[in-house]
Amino acid sequence: MAYNREDKMDSMDQGDDKDSRRSPSFHRKKGCRFCLDREFVMDYKDVRMMQSFISEHGKITPRRISGNCADHQRKLTSAVKRARNLALVGYVSSGHFGH
């Protein structure tokens, strides 16, 4: 989530002089981050890695938004579910519904 927000802020900063980029159908070309960066390894123990694929309500980001390939999305799903079991990542929002 934090990752997306950073992107948004960047585009806000740059977009002032380029109107075409602010059109409603604006979208960034997505790629599977696990395929692009070999060092970005799937692991249920790496909370930081998973947080970038989890919404603020604790849901797993769908593939159409995260841009992951099918193989890595499947692995991500099982990684997140393992982490949930170990209370590294919540099942529901960590804010209002937890505890």
Add this chain to the structure above:
Amino acid sequence: MANQTQAGFLPGFETTFITRSELSDEGLKAIQERLNGVVAQYGGELVLSEDWGKRKLAYAIAKETRGHYTYFVYTGKGDVVHEIERNLRLNDQVLRFLSVNLDKEFDQESFKKARADQQAAAKRREEEREARREERMAMMGDRGDRGERRHYAPRHTESTETASSEE
């Protein structure tokens, strides 16, 4: 299943368990030694053991909001996981555990190397993230004429701080 494996390479497993945060260091050590005994009994060996320290749990388990995480990797034949999990289940200081089957023919050296590489990469990413954040904060500080945007900055740091404290 255990009989089919090649000589030299035993199956490898990893287990993470969470103990109550008030459990003393001696208590935790006793659990670890007991598990090491089980691993030795089943003809395996302890590959690596990591102490993640006390962390805030994402949700309460048995009314506990904090827990002490211990992670260890070991080899062993067939029923070793069953025995390890039975021992963990018997101890009521253990809140939760998770075992993962790593490989049928487990290569210890390459695993250790991969784990070290992975941790180094994660650390590097963390540093890069930190640097980017500082850069952005500096940039925002420069543009004093656009005051109304400044409120983004503290809100952002606050959210990241809470995220890191949960780890």
